[in-house]
Amino acid sequence: MTTTTLLWLRQDLRLTDNTALELARKSDQLLPVYIHDPKLNGRWPPGAASDWWLHHSLASLDEDLRKSGSRLILGVGPTEEVLKELIRSGNVNRVCWNRRYEPDLVDADRQLKKMLAASGLEVKTCNSNLLFEPWDIQRDTKTESPAPYRVFTAYWRACNKRGLHDAVHHRPDRLPGIPRGVPSRKLESLGLMPETRRDTGLRNHWQPGEKGAQIRLDKFLKESVEDYTNGRNQPGITGTSGISPHLHFGEIGPRQIIHAIKPWTERATGSASESTETYIREIGWREFAHHLLFHYPQSDQHPLNRRFRNFSWRKDYGDDLIAWQQGNTGIPLVDAGMRELWQTGWMHNRVRMIVASFLAKNLMIPWQQGARWFWDTLVDADLASNTLGWQWVAGCGADAAPYFRIFNPVLQGEKFDPEGTYVRRWIPELKALPNRYIHKPWTAPQSLQAGIAPYPPPIVDLKASRERALAAYRQL
Ligand SMILES: Cc1cc2nc3c(=O)[nH]c(=O)nc-3n(C[C@H](O)[C@H](O)[C@H](O)COP(=O)(O)OP(=O)(O)OC[C@H]3O[C@@H](n4cnc5c(N)ncnc54)[C@H](O)[C@@H]3O)c2cc1C
DSSP states (O other), X not given: OOOEEEEEESSOOOSTTOHHHHXXXXXXXXXXXXXXXXXXXXXXXXXXXXXXXXXXXXXXXXXXXXXXXOOOEEEEXXXXXXXXXXXXXXXXXXXXXXXXXXXXXXHHHHHHHHHHXXXXXXXXXXXXXXXXXXXXXXXXXXXXXXXXXXXXXHHHHHHHHHOOOOOOOOOOSOOOOOOTTOOOOXXXXXXXXXXXXXXXXXXXXXXXXXXXXXXXXXXXXHHTGGGHHHHTTOTTSOOSOOXXXXXXXXXXXXXXXXXXXXXXXHHOOHHHHHHHHHHHHHHHHHHHHHHHHHHSTTTXXXXXXXXXXXXXXXXXXXXXXXXXXXXXXXXXXXXXXXXXXXXXXXXXXXXXXXXXXXXXXXXXXOHHHHHHHHHHHOTTOOHHHHHHXXXXXXXXXXXXXXXXXXXXXXXXXXHHOTTOHHHHHHOGGGTTSOHHHHTOGGGSOHHHHHHTTXXXXXXXXXXXXXXXXXXXXXXX
8 A cells, every 4th residue: 555644844844853754754655744824823823023934944945845856735724624635635644743832732733633543544743843842851759740840950950861862864865756636835825925125134134944054053163152151142243053043943953953063062172161061051941941831831921920920010101112112212232132133033142131121120011012022023933932031031930030130231231242333233323422322322422412313312210110120029
């Protein structure tokens, strides 16, 4: 009997080290499928920046599949219906996919698997997107049943004890052909592309797809990994890998990163050794984020720390939220970050922490509002990492920053962007200001301030708003 396997691709848009593909390709015919189902992601439909990325990533995957003798079949509509139709038209007898772990998807996957198996199909699901599945690593409580970790260092120690997987499947040269007569939609009909201006901005910064991911990783390893501990804090330079959107869409997997960095880890000494360890630990934070979201499925909306449920957020914040989104708060480092986000779909991690702290603490706007904006504008928008990041900064998450830690954007700027390179790049109005005023233009002499118009004065006083936040947090 001819075996025909349907490979359902989602956030695993690659051919190298793709566990489900490894299983699926051991058949006579292979049907690689992507289904655009706007309802699939429940309360978190992808934002505009994610859609842009997805469009280009699917085009790149199709190109790669064609080089291997296959091609990508696109379906549009409710997942279950589209799958059934493809299974029928392709005479499919086996279905494989890589698991996703977002709360809305876990249940949907379970039901789908049951339904397909009940109709006589062989169904295989795998892990390709994490080093450890969220239930793999649990606290070994001798007296109670296992419990999820809430502290990163303990979680990461347990992961390392297990050993980080670094064996990878190579990219297959040839793939089985696809069955005849299976219909496919055109990529353009998915309606993922934004207006042209945003497209150009994003296109200048990114190359979605497996090849783009590999180029980024290689460049980072060659140029920056050995100084990562230091470089990752400076938003004015390229000190980080910029691999996050590629990881989110599964154009590269974490095992591949651990595998690729191994030679650097083995030969590094001193600070270079510390740097490679730090980088691998950041991949660990991504794992931890998935662990938390899986075990606390409401945490995308509600604070993990229950005491925060009645926190007195401001209610009349409409104008301040818009100023923050548009990068017009009058605080240069915050505005530079928000403008970088809008123009490139990405923001440096240190600046993410600073703009988030400014929103949740100085402006006392609910962190969920910031998380929503990030969700819509980041090309790496990821429910697990975004939730972890926002809850960490707001102080209400697992292993979170203590409530009294309120980033001072002026001091942070003077420490990590002393020459104002980053601020000048994103706020051209401030280009001519001397370094000593670049992070606090409101303190410059009147004659200089006149020259930077229309850059606005600060929308809040940093000291007074810090005191207001501390008072509110103390009430908890
Ligand atoms: C408020 C806030 C929101 C965030 N939202 C997201 C998000 O939606 N998607 C996202 O991928 N990251 C998010 N992060 C985490 C982090 O900022 C980004 O992963 C990082 O900036 C991506 O750049 P990079 O690839 O150059 O990182 P690198 O420094 O090169 O790190 C390598 C990889 O490690 C992982 N990583 C690094 N830091 C973290 C972290 N703190 N938490 C989880 N994983 C991490 C990422 O996958 C990253 O690509 C958020 C952080 C904060 C403070």
